[in-house]
Amino acid sequence: MSAQTNGQPHERIGVYVCHCGSNIAGVIDVEEVAQWAADKLGHRGVVIARDYKFMCSSLGQELIERDIVELGLTRVVVAACSPHLHEQTFRTACARAGLNRYLCELVSIREHASWVHTDKRAATEKAKALLAGGVERVAQHAPLEPLRVPIHPATLVVGGGIAGIQAALEIADAGYPVYLVEREPSIGGHMAQFDKTFPTMDCAACILTPRMVSVGTHPNITLLTWSEVTDVKGYVGNFTVTVRRKARYIKTDLCTGCGICQDKCPKKVIDDVFEAGLGYRKAVYTPFPQAVPKYPVIDYDNCIYFQKGTCRACEKLCPTEAIDFEQQDEYLTLDVGNIVLATGFDVMDARRIAQYGYGRLANVFTSLEFERLSNAAGPTNGRIVLRDGVTTPQTVGIIHCVGSRDRNFNNYCSAICCMQSLKFAHLIKERTGATVYNFYIDIRTTAKAYDEFYQHVLEEGTIFVRGRVAEVTDAARLPGEEGKLIIQVEDTLVGRQRRIPVDMVVLSVGLEPRRDSQEVAKLFGISCSANGWIIEKHPKLDPVATMTEGVFVAGCAQGPKDIPSTVAQGAAAAARVLAHIQQKEIALEPIRASVDETKCSGCRICNNLCPFNAITFHEDRMVTEINPALCQGCGTCVAACPAGAISGTVFSNDQVLAQLEGLLLRTVKGMQLEEGVPA
């Protein structure tokens, strides 16, 4: 595996050390590293070593391209940032100069050295070792071509909230088929529960329901509600997805959505999903009147017939005989080329913050409850009243940052609660004339027209108290506190403790990842952050892709965000999917394993290591073969082959071992091993 014969290196290697402004150069002496490479690695093929302020700039890239042409470089090593950031940049630069793109190696001396080390001397020496590893490795690279795989034109969108709706409509409008899978009986998501949307105060239903109808009637969208994805196989371009269609007990081809079954069903159930526990639904129900699709579902756990064996009132009264108690779950297999995950969020369970009294003090509400309370189509027809259903509050306290920006619960900002709280303050003022207090840490109103809304709410006379609320209690201590909820807070602007009696408390609860976000991530082969939000490919430059090719993310599944950002991300994910579809095929990294049949002894050790069934054994010839179309390039079989008959491109034994030699500085001038010494 030596890169040289008779003392003469085969390759002509160019080394480029990036300053990254002061990101690298502030810690690592980049000039010294470049000079060291020129002095000490010349016998390994380094013919030029340069340092430059920003290698990724067009001037930096041109520097490499010019050297490739003028110096006849056959390999390039760039010591800069992580390959996950700029590997493609420098590969493309090489390709422009006529060098095969895989003959370039990126060495991370920023993320893995200058940013994590404080000792400048030691970081510089480490950078040299990393660079030596890169030089040795690149000498073992082979010219490769990207793999091209066809893209199935259909797309799976998971989640029918506004993010999924937007993504599905964009793709369908472009003329491609979409499967939209939603767990609940109707699409609409959280937005369908809201009354008004900030800062314009348009009615959520007025802007959302037309979109829902478009989804329901779009010829390119197959809507699968009351359904869940149970299995995902394959890879970008060719996913095979299994969807469980839960039994609806309704024949959707016969149902007209007339609603008689819902009227006549004798079983009332507290609706803790759509009505946030404030209202009732029946055992056969659509979550709300504008539901899409219009067909109801029968709730197996609450249906009297399913639980007790008699009733069937809905069946007797259905004018189109659409009720079918014999229906079973169905499993559909879908072929899709791309997947958009728009699985949304859950709100934080306010019971976890015992001192705020939710669940114990009747007139403490969560923000989601308040949305239903203020919704004209909600359980009180939009009347803002206390839990007794009749009394209008005279004073209301709205508490911001409940469970957010709090190291005891979630350390992140939930992004929407400030504006949501301001919206509530405005609605309460407008509808009840009550005195409204907002208890806040900071007011964060950064998006378009948000701060203007805040100013408007200030002018309306809402009282703002800066301080994190310590407690909500009904234990009256002072005159005027009897029968009230008392908010105990340190007003940090005046520097004293205050007790503010109110009739109603609204907790602006934070957003949290879906309870099952980890399982969903596992199902789709992607990762969640420590908080549970789906990790995007790059937080700034690639916020809709995930680390798995062909799987995109939109909306709050990726992190808390408001409706405009959610819609924008849904559209962005659709644009990325459409770019894939329109290319008809996509280039993948040519990282694959293959078997040298002349070396294969037929031992079959590798045969049951592949979870993708890419390995087949030919009994007749007693050799193993790897199907490159199924191989995903993990390299587990490469590592297992006792005969060394399996090799893996991009991460071959030669490449890894050469890098190891370099990292341990065994190839540096004056330190190299004698020929033939066993290592």
Place this chain on the structure above:
Amino acid sequence: MTGSFEPVIIGFTCNWCSYRAADLAGTAREKYPPNIRLIRLMCSGRLDPSFVLKALASGADGVLITGCHPGECHYLEQNYKALRRFLLLRRTLTQLGIEPGRVKLVWASAAEGHRLAQEITTMVEEVRALGPLNWAQAANGFGPEPVSAPAAAEGGAA
């Protein structure tokens, strides 16, 4: 040379989790000692146990193997194969007289930059306490004196 022993540790990382955890440690400006040098593999399942032996034989004082948490493998289940190999390798190394602390397996997801930095810091201290391995010299008679990597590099640069 200061005379204090600075171990050299080779870290094998998975492209999908621990390498990205190392990237995250960087972007979050977590700090850990510079004694570790990382090699990126596509998966911990790619780790041929002979890479570990080669690293130790070539001058490393310790090897840190990292991969996705069980159940979170990008390739479904290959980290379990890495675990199997690691357990066998550790037994072999013990029989060869290598202290168990020199070769460690750590799971680190792409979100666990902080955790990875902590694990690296701990391991550097543990290997420092164990002292140099000196396998390279013992096996090959290689090297003018006990290798402390930064010092060796400086020697090369001088």
